[in-house]
Amino acid sequence: MRPLLERDFKASFSTTQAPIEGPFGESWRPLLSLILGHARRSGADFAEVFLERRNTLRVTTENGKVTAVAPAFSLGAGVRCFKGTQDVYVSTNDLSREGLRWAVDQALAMLGLSTRMKHSIGRDVQLEPLRDFASFKGKNSWLAACAGVTEMSGRLLEQSAALKKKVAHLQSDQVSAFRDWQEVLVAASDGVFARDIRLHQLSRLGVNCADGADRASAHEQRASTGQPDFLKTVDMSPVVSELADSVGVMLRADYVSAGQYPLVMANRFGGVIFHEACGHLLETTQIERKTTPFADSLGQPIAHESLSAWDEGVTEGAFGSTDMDDEGMPAQSTLLIENGILRNFIADRAGSMRFGHPRTGSGRRQNFTFAAASRMRNTFIAPGKFTPEELISSCESGLYCKKMGGGSVGATGEFNFAVAEAYLIEKGKLGKPVKGATLIGTAVDIMKKISACANDIELAPGFCGSVSGTIYTTVGQPHLKVDNITVGGRA
Amino acid sequence: MMTQNDIQTLIASLLKEKPGIQFDISGSSVEDQTVKIKESGTLDQSASQRTNVTLRVWNSAGRVGVVQLTSLASKDLLAAVDLALEAAHVGPSEDLPLLPSLSQAGELPVKNNAQVVVGKHTAESASIEQLAEALSAGVELLKTSHPSIQGVPYNALSQRRVDRFYANTAGLVRSQQGGSVSTYLYAKGQVDGYKPRAAGHWDEQNSLAELSLTEVAKVTSKILVSHLQPGKIPSGKYPVVFSGKAFLDLLDAFSNLFSAQNILDKQSLHSKDSLGQLIASELLNVTDDPLHKENISPALFDGEGTAVRSTVLVEHGRLKGLWHHSVSAKAFATQSTGHARVGAKMVVGPWFYNVAPGAGLGAIAENCIWVEEVQALHAGVNSLQGSFSLPFLGFRVENGQRMSLDGVTVAGDILATLKSIVALGEKQERASGGVCPAVAVASLSITCEL
Numbered sequence: 005m006r007p008l009l010e011r012d013f014k015a016s017f018s019t020t021q022a023p024i025e026g027p028f029g030e031s032w033r034p035l036l037s038l039i040l041g042h043a044r045r046s047g048a049d050f051a052e053v054f055l056e057r058r059n060t061l062r063v064t065t066e067n068g069k070v071t072a073v074a075p076a077f078s079l080g081a082g083v084r085c086f087k088g089t090q091d092v093y094v095s096t097n098d099l100s101r102e103g104l105r106w107a108v109d110q111a112l113a114m115l116g117l118s119t120r121m122k123h124s125i126g127r128d129v130q131l132e133p134l135r136d137f138a139s140f141k142g143k144n145s146w147l148a149a150c151a152g153v154t155e156m157s158g159r160l161l162e163q164s165a166a167l168k169k170k171v172a173h174l175q176s177d178q179v180s181a182f183r184d185w186q187e188v189l190v191a192a193s194d195g196v197f198a199r200d201i202r203l204h205q206l207s208r209l210g211v212n213c214a215d216g217a218d219r220a221s222a223h224e225q226r227a228s229t230g231q232p233d234f235l236k237t238v239d240m241s242p243v244v245s246e247l248a249d250s251v252g253v254m255l256r257a258d259y260v261s262a263g264q265y266p267l268v269m270a271n272r273f274g275g276v277i278f279h280e281a282c283g284h285l286l287e288t289t290q291i292e293r294k295t296t297p298f299a300d301s302l303g304q305p306i307a308h309e310s311l312s313a314w315d316e317g318v319t320e321g322a323f324g325s326t327d328m329d330d331e332g333m334p335a336q337s338t339l340l341i342e343n344g345i346l347r348n349f350i351a352d353r354a355g356s357m358r359f360g361h362p363r364t365g366s367g368r369r370q371n372f373t374f375a376a377a378s379r380m381r382n383t384f385i386a387p388g389k390f391t392p393e394e395l396i397s398s399c400e401s402g403l404y405c406k407k408m409g410g411g412s413v414g415a416t417g418e419f420n421f422a423v424a425e426a427y428l429i430e431k432g433k434l435g436k437p438v439k440g441a442t443l444i445g446t447a448v449d450i451m452k453k454i455s456a457c458a459n460d461i462e463l464a465p466g467f468c469g470s471v472s473g474t475i476y477t478t479v480g481q482p483h484l485k486v487d488n489i490t491v492g493g494r495a
Numbered sequence: 496m497m498t499q500n501d502i503q504t505l506i507a508s509l510l511k512e513k514p515g516i517q518f519d520i521s522g523s524s525v526e527d528q529t530v531k532i533k534e535s536g537t538l539d540q541s542a543s544q545r546t547n548v549t550l551r552v553w554n555s556a557g558r559v560g561v562v563q564l565t566s567l568a569s570k571d572l573l574a575a576v577d578l579a580l581e582a583a584h585v586g587p588s589e590d591l592p593l594l595p596s597l598s599q600a601g602e603l604p605v606k607n608n609a610q611v612v613v614g615k616h617t618a619e620s621a622s623i624e625q626l627a628e629a630l631s632a633g634v635e636l637l638k639t640s641h642p643s644i645q646g647v648p649y650n651a652l653s654q655r656r657v658d659r660f661y662a663n664t665a666g667l668v669r670s671q672q673g674g675s676v677s678t679y680l681y682a683k684g685q686v687d688g689y690k691p692r693a694a695g696h697w698d699e700q701n702s703l704a705e706l707s708l709t710e711v712a713k714v715t716s717k718i719l720v721s722h723l724q725p726g727k728i729p730s731g732k733y734p735v736v737f738s739g740k741a742f743l744d745l746l747d748a749f750s751n752l753f754s755a756q757n758i759l760d761k762q763s764l765h766s767k768d769s770l771g772q773l774i775a776s777e778l779l780n781v782t783d784d785p786l787h788k789e790n791i792s793p794a795l796f797d798g799e800g801t802a803v804r805s806t807v808l809v810e811h812g813r814l815k816g817l818w819h820h821s822v823s824a825k826a827f828a829t830q831s832t833g834h835a836r837v838g839a840k841m842v843v844g845p846w847f848y849n850v851a852p853g854a855g856l857g858a859i860a861e862n863c864i865w866v867e868e869v870q871a872l873h874a875g876v877n878s879l880q881g882s883f884s885l886p887f888l889g890f891r892v893e894n895g896q897r898m899s900l901d902g903v904t905v906a907g908d909i910l911a912t913l914k915s916i917v918a919l920g921e922k923q924e925r926a927s928g929g930v931c932p933a934v935a936v937a938s939l940s941i942t943c944e945l
Contacts, residue, residue: 062839063585066760073586074839075578076563080545089535095543097565106544114540114623153585176761212762212879221879259882262730262906262942293648294534295683358535373543410874415648415683415693418902420886422874442875442884442904444944446690490944492884492904495731 022101024079027144028055028189028199033131035101036191039108041128043085044193047117050086051108051129052192054330055099056372062182063153065160068168072180073153080372083107087115089358093375131197137327138187138201146203147185149232156181156235163209163240170248173215173255181207181235190332198332204323204476205234206465209243213251220255220439222247222407222424227323227465229476250407250425253437260426260438260493266402267443267486268395268429272464273408275479278313278385279468280411281419281447282306286315286340286348287366287378288355289471295415297448301346307451309344310388317365317381323465324381324478331367331376338364340383352378370473377472384480388457392483395458397432403441403491404429417447420492442492450486458483499670502662508569510664513576517594519663520572521798521837522548527655530627532634534646538627548572549798549837552579557591559583561839590759590822592799592841594665599821601802601833603669603795604786621676621703626652630678633708637682640716643723649681649695654703657792661800669800673792676703680715686723690901694719694868694888697927699791718867721890725901728891728943734863734917735905735939736856736892739924739931741866743848745883746781747928748876749909753783753808753816754843755823764881764910767827769814775913777812778853783834785846789925794846798837803846806832812914818843848929853919859935865890865897866905881909902944912936 020038023031036053043051057079064072080097081104092114094107112118138144151159160179167177186202210223224243228234269277290296298306307313317326317335328334331353339347349355352367355378367376396404409422423441427434463480502520509518524546531539550562550572560583562575593599621629630652637647656674661667681695696715700706737745746752749764752774757763765774785793785803796802799821807815819827820835820843834843868888875885884906890897920932 064840069587069589070585071587071760072561072840073582074561074563075582077575078565080565090537091539093541095541095545097545110542114542153582157585178762219880221877259906262904262940264945292533292535294646295648373545375541412871412874414870415681416691418886420871420874420904422877422884439880440882440884440906442886442906442942444886444902444904444942490902490942492886492906492942493940494906495940495942 020101022099022104024099028057028187029136030134032189032191033197035104037128037131039104040191040193043108043112044129046112048085048087048112048115050193052084052190052331053104054082054372055189056080057187058371059147059185060182061153061156062180063156063160064178064180065157065164066178067176068161068164070157070161073157081107082372082375083111084375085111085115087117090115091354091375095373129193130195131191132195133197135198135332138199141327143201143203143230146201146232150183150185150203150205151235159235163244166241166244167209167211167247170244171211171213172252173213174211175214176212178210179208181205183235188330190330192332196332198328200328202326203230203232205231207235207238207240209240209247211247211251213255215255218255220251222251222254225465228321229323229325231321254425254439257437257439259440260403260491262493262495263491264488265491266399267405267489268399268402269405269484269486270407271460271462271480271482273466273479274405274484275384275464275481276408276411276466277421277443278481279380279383279477279479280413280421281450282313283315283380283383284413284470285417285447286350287380288349288351288359288361289377291349291355291359297417298346304346305344306346307341307344308454310457311341311344311451311454312386313341313384314338314386315340315350315366315380315383319382319463322382322463322478323476324383326381329365329367329376330369333363333365333367335381336365350378350380352376368472368475370475374472379470379472379475380468380477382463382478382480384461384463385457385482385484387459387461387482390456390458392458392460395456395483395485396429396434398456398485399429399432401431402429404434405441413447418444419447420444440493444490444492450489453487453489454484455487456485499668502660502668502670505567506662506664509572509576512573516576517553517664518576519551519594519661519800520548521661521800522546524658525655527653528623528626529651529653530623530630531651532630532647534648540623540627542623550575550579551837552576552583553594554580554583558586558588559591560586561837563838590826592822594663595667595799595801595821596665597667600667600796600800603802620656621654625703626654629703629708633678633680633712636709637680637712637716640712641684641720643686644682644684644716644719645691647680647682650679652676652678659794661796663800667800669796671795675699675701675792676706678706678708678711680711682715682719684719684723689724692719692722692725694722699927701791721897722888722899725899726891727945728900728941730942732938733941734859734935734937735866736860736863736933736935737866738868738933739850739920740926741869741887742850742934743926743929743931744869744872746848747845748872748883749878749881750845751878753818753845755817755819755827756843758817759823759826762879765814770817772814773812774814774910775809775812776916778916778919779809779812779913780851781809782807782849783818783845783847784849787847787849787930789930790847797833797835798841799831799835801831801833801835803833818845845928848931850923850929850931852921852923852932855921856918856933856935859918861892861895863892863935864905864941865892869905883907883909900943904942906940906942912939
């Protein structure tokens with residue numbers, strides 16, 4: 005192919021359409037090749053276009069009535085350009101060729117690159133053959149196979165009725181489900197050209213109970229990725245029972261006394277502590293901000309030798325799984341910590357470019373309005389050799405955190421987690437329930453205090469909000485023991 | 496910007512394709528530019544333009560379907576109408592909203608017309624180079640303001656222009672243009688022998704010219720430096736003073752206290768009977784004041800097109816009012832207060848809190864735990880139980896001497912906290928969601944990490 009002049013680009017651009025209708029794919033190759041070539045000829049070292057189409061449906065019932073049915077659809081694009089290690093990001097929901105041209109020209113201008121170089125010479129970007137994860141894995145029919153609004157509503161009303169039957173002192177219930185179908189296309193000046201369809205679905209039960217001055221609330225959810233019939237088939241009856249038991253106990257719980265406690269943390273959502281206290285600090289985004297104490301710790305011990313941990317995007321059906329990341333890279337499994345030694349960081353393209361850590365297929369974003377960033381997927385602590393009972397019996401007195409709430413970690417590595425359901429450990433056995441506990445500490449300290457892991461790993465779906473928005477993730481761990489932690493409560 | 500003519504043309508074109516249907520359409524078009532400075536010194540720049548539209552369609556039975564989309568193109572809106580009618584068939588069958596008329600929606604709080612410019616953003620919008628230059632100067636000033644400051648890991652300067660609109664087939668048409676420039680600087684520092692600490696500050700103005708990065712940098716530096724050498728205290732009960740910002744954050748985390756919709760949903764600590772009851776210390780007076788002069792880019796109408804208005808929430812400790820949309824107002828036999836947020840489900844929310852100043856903190860300010868900023872509200876607040884347990888940035892004040900604290904949480908019950916307010920400061924502090932003086936509470940649980 006002969007080199008292209010900018011005037012050739014203009015001529016080609018004026019006759020190339022943006023094929024907005026229909027699925028993303030080969031039909032976008034001409035326009036995206038032109039746009040990426042235009043960015044390169046204008047002086048960008050690297051350019052990427054991310055196209056996104058979304059179709060969501062959320063249904064909510066409250067107290068046995070449908071109170072919201074919310075379909076939504078959106079379309080948008082993001083253009084990212086690099087000059088050296090500096091990058092800019094421009095997003096738009098105008099996917100016409102003019103809209104995309106505006107976005108790329110804005111990006112180039114923000115990098116200080118002229119878009120009017122009449123004699124600039126270069127080729128259009130030669131995109132690779134389309135890596136179509138959607139077609140390859142039979143995802144094109146997913147949307148049509150999902151539960152419709154009538155079926156979703158019907159199932160939610162059944163679940164609401166089950167809650168009413170099982171939960172004592174029920175003041176209100178909220179039962180909801182959503183489906184989030186997303187089609188993405190990534191094209192980049194290094195030739196990446198990849199398409200995927202993602203499908204995330206979630207079913208959630210929430211209850212609020214009151215009896216006189218005693219109050220308790222609880223919620224529980226089940227979720228899946230890439231399983232179109234999930235909302236048609238998921239059995240929420242065990243969750244109804246679990247919630248009824250949990251909220252019944254917590255309604256009468258006293259507030260926990262503040263202080264230092266040995267701690268046993270349950271599996272499933274207990275993994276949020278590792279996600280917040282350590283996982284975020286292993287994202288290359290944190291190296292860039294100089295907010296991780298582990299930036300120079302590769303190959304060094306950062307945790308107790310009993311602890312190994314993974315971040316991966318490949319577990320079938322898990323909420324954080326993805327066949328390709330939002331930069332077009334296939335998913336991987338990444339060993340983060342092996343017997344306490346830091347082995348890998350979680351890296352996106354920019355992190356790899358700036359710090360040399362290999363990309364891990366972890367470039368993720370909420371939607372087209374965010375540039376991709378290094379983010380966790382399914383993150384979990386590997387199982388150990390003990391039973392949960394052995395961990396509990398090893399504590400003369402302490403706290404058992406059966407169910408965790410949310411948490412966060414600050415710029416100095418200080419973290420905090422709310423505990424949704426907890427019990428005192430007395431003489432190696434579970435004692436009375438307590439509420440209002442908050443776990444506080446610093447990442448560097450806590451990782452060295454996780455002294456034993458049980459053999460019962462389980463994963464739980466969740467959401468993670470950070471630099472590139474809110475994304476679907478999984479946390480997980482076996483039961484584990486923390487030798488000592490500060491518990492915020494009532495004095 | 497969408498002019499009233501544009502909106503009327505849009506309505507007419509939809510009615511031409513779908514004669515006789517009743518609908519309303521609301522949304523916004525947003526253009527924003529953001530710059531950030533990375534620790535390496537490189538500039539992180541982004542820009543976006545996007546449209547968010549909510550379409551509500553009434554079917555022949557009066558049921559409503561809601562669809563959200565990102566396009567105002569006729570073909571997309573027509574598809575959305577069909578989808579909304581499908582949703583209406585399955586959606587709520589009780590407590591249905593009616594299509595608002597001008598008489599129900601009220602006149603906008605601006606004379607002559609419904610299309611107004613709020614703020615001076617458009618006339619004075621800055622270039623991205625100007626934004627970058629201003630932020631660079633602010634970050635540099637902050638970095639060099641004290642030898643212990645190690646960096647500014649989180650920082651941003653954003654310029655935003657928002658065009659909002661509302662229109663319906665009953666003839667109500669409203670639009671509004673607004674915008675603002677906002678910044679935050681969040682710095683990290685460390686003194687030998689102590690853990691690293693971090694602190695930040697935020698400001699928002701109508702234009703870059705009115706926003707002082709120098710001032711934000713100075714305030715951030717002052718806050719951070721004051722926390723570099725923290726100490727420990729025994730866990731226990733202490734008198735507590737919340738800064739205005741901290742108290743507003745806490746109050747907003749329990750915003751279901753003032754939501755009529757939450758009461759109807761039984762998702763509130765209050766009931767209908769709570770109106771008129773003493774829910775707080777008689778010292779407390781709270782108004783939702785959307786057009787307060789400190790509210791930089793106020794909305795003039797809510798998601799139903801209803802004009803916003805000032806609403807007294809708490810007067811001398813008594814619950815005097817709630818936020819309403821049209822449906823909750825009907826259930827309470829009152830009028831909408833213009834606080835509707837229309838989405839999958841219509842809810843209500845605050846515009847701008849105005850907590851009235853008091854007679855001063857008095858002696859309690861000399862011996863207390865001073866909570867400067869509460870953190871991790873998303874994790875440490877249980878709004879349905881009324882409990883909170885929150886990490887905070889703050890001080891132990893003893894005989895007027897301040898000592899920063901590290902690894903501390905404050906815990907309590909919101910209703911008990913409101914009732915145990917013993918003093919309010921004389922001067923209001925401006926925060927992102929309102930204005931509020933410092934608020935002193937007789938006693939709360941404080942935990943300190945050892």
